Amino acid sequence: MxxxxxxxxxxxxxxxxxxxxxxxxxxxxxxxxxxxxxxxxxxxxxxxxxxxxxxxxxxxxxxxxxxxxxxxxxxxxxxxxxxxxxxxxxxxxxxxxxxxxxxxxxxxxxxxxxxxxxxxxxxxxxxxxGPHFAEFLISNHIPRSRSLLNKAISRCLPSQLTDLLTYAVECGNAESVAVLIDAGADSNSKDSNGKSLVPLAIRAGNEINVVKVLLASGCVIENKVDLVLHEAAAANRVDLMRLLLEFIGEDDADVDSVNHEGRTPIHVAALHGHVDVIRYCVSMGGNPNVVDRKGWTPLHCAASEGQLRAVESLLAECGCDAKRAVDREGKTAFAVAMENGHVELGDLLHWGDVLFRAARVGDVHGMASCLTVGGADVNGRDQNGWTALHWAALKGKVKSVEVLIDNGAEVDPVDEVGYTPLRCAVESGHLQVALFLVARGSCATLDTIKASKGLFAPPRLLDSFGKLTKHVL
Missing domain, CATH: 2.60.40.10 (Immunoglobulins)
Known part of the structure; x- marks a missing residue:
């Protein structure tokens, strides 16, 4: 027996x-x-x-x-x-x-x-x-859950399987997503707005494998509806953007595609301060100067949220002309930043430019206003790496030079090719400015002294400059 x-x-x-x-x-x-x-x-x-x-x-x-x-x-x-x-x-x-x-x-x-x-x-x-136990397994990422999940869903209806698939995507559980699709869940199901599961997968978090499983299962993306590049931009996911652009194909891939507000992925990245996404989109041919329905450029978007690094990145991509772009209400990015209380952006978006202009023309009162009221950075640099002191020296504006140094300007800032304000003054024939700079601590180089030898200037000024810089020779 x-x-x-x-x-x-x-x-x-x-x-x-x-x-x-x-x-x-x-x-x-x-x-x-x-x-x-x-x-x-x-x-x-x-x-x-x-x-x-x-x-x-x-x-x-x-x-x-x-x-x-x-x-x-x-x-x-x-x-x-x-x-x-x-x-x-x-x-x-x-x-x-x-x-x-x-x-x-x-x-x-x-x-x-x-x-x-x-x-x-x-x-x-x-x-x-049953579906409730399947949900438990999906949400808790239980080890050995593939066999458990397969058993749990064995009594589920097709509609329940698709609901569970949506839940697995929300949870970022790639293994469960694969199990449910193999069991018959519809990977091409749409939400009430007609969006596929891919945008949901992007919003869910860091699991790129969920997106890969959905795409491999034949999930169809309609970029104008799903706006997957916008979703990836909001999530700061350059890796997903690469994957999606490759999957969508060159004919339909468009980093300048717009959402219902007329905004591109670059607008979205600017709002969130995602600098890597901005750079990637531009490298893929995206236009950083596109305006949305409000007339806002990405720079307006970054300024509205006080995104300092995004503002810096966009200015590097677009140049200073972007600062002068106005929206449908005539507002620049600077005006938008000030309205939203982001005074820390004032120098980048406005006061720095005003300071440079005032330094070039010798507008002492304008410079003082920029530095005291506007909070401009006295050592801020333009796209050429020049400070306001470089410009004042180049134009021979002694009063401008004096105001800038009195307000903390570095005496010997060096631009990208090695020029200091002193060298700018000398090569421009403004030895009076050069003398003032040396008197305030500027250090003359051999190149600067050689440049002074070919100048037509009063002997008195040349002799004075030579005596002040004799220690260099």
Whole structure:
């Protein structure tokens, strides 16, 4: 004889409904013996199992059946246990002498003594099924969840599978996304706005593999509807932009595509301060000067949110002309920044330019206003790497030079090709400015002194300059 009892199922399936309630399932064991009662011991094969059995020890009369309930407590406490071995109920039996009663202690002692009287009758697999348990597995990223999830969704309707796919995309669970698509979930399902699952995957977070799985499954992107490049720009995901542009193809890929506000991905990146995205879009042919329906350039967008690094990046890409662009209300990016309280952008967007102009023409009052009221950076540089002091020296504006130095200007700033304000003054023939700069601490170089030899200037000034710079020779 190989067994004493027979289970009525090959597998126990529990339908899990709510995460804060227990779920349970029943199964029946039938005693196959005609004249003898059978003792039954039921245990879970996994020592750390979250399942419990209502009657772990019992007796079944001859040719009779008994029903047992196996339960699963709520998952918020026990979810981690699903990373262990597969769940099953081990059915162990032993024959009992007729007419003799046994209590639980007697039965326990009976099964503690191994021998020919003990039979391993069955191992009944236990699984949890239904969309609620599938959601639990997806959201908790349970290890070994592929087999668990496949079982959990085996009783799901097609519509439930697609709902679960959307949930898996939201959770950024690439493995679950693949399992659900293989099981028949519709990877081309749309939301109420007609968008595919790809924008949702981008918004979900850092899992690029979710997007890869969706694209590999045949998910169709309609860029004008899905605006996937805008979504990737908002998420600061250059890697996704590369992937999407490659997938969409050259004919449909357009980094200057616009949303309902007329904004490109560069606008979106500027609003969020995503400098890497701005640079990438420009490198792919994107226009950083496109205006939206309000007449805003990306620079307006960055200025409105006080995105300093984005402002700097856009000025590097667009040049200073971008500062003068006005929206439909006649506002520059500077005006937008000031309206929104981002005074720290004033120097970059306006006061720096005013300071340079004032330094060039010798407008001392204008310079003072820029430095005290506008907060302009006295050592700020233009696109050529020149400071206001370079320009004042070049134009021979002694008063401008004096005001700038008195307000903290560096005396010897060097531009991209090695020019200092002193050299600008000398090569422009403004030795009076050169003398003033040397007197205030500027250090003459050999190139500067050589340049002064060819100048037509009053001997007195040349002699003075030579005496002040004799230590260089």
């Amino acid at each position: 190989d067994r004493l009892v027979k289970p009525d199922v090959k597998e126990v399936e529990m339908i899990f409904e709510k995460t804060d309630e227990k779920c349970s399932a029943t199964f029946r064991l039938t005693n196959l013996m005609h004249a003898m009662a059978v003792a039954v011991s039921l245990t879970t094969t996994n020592p750390s199992s979250p399942f419990s059995i209502d009657i772990p020890l019992s007796t079944i009369p001859p040719l009779s059946s008994s029903t047992y309930t196996i339960s699963l407590s709520h998952l918020s406490d026990n979810g981690r246990l699903f990373s262990t071995a597969p769940e099953a109920v081990a059915v162990v039996t032993s024959m009992l002498l007729a007419g003799k009663s046994h209590n639980c202690d007697d039965l326990r002692r009976l099964f503690l003594k191994p021998g020919p009287h003990v039979f391993n009758d069955a191992v009944i697999p236990v699984s949890v099924v």
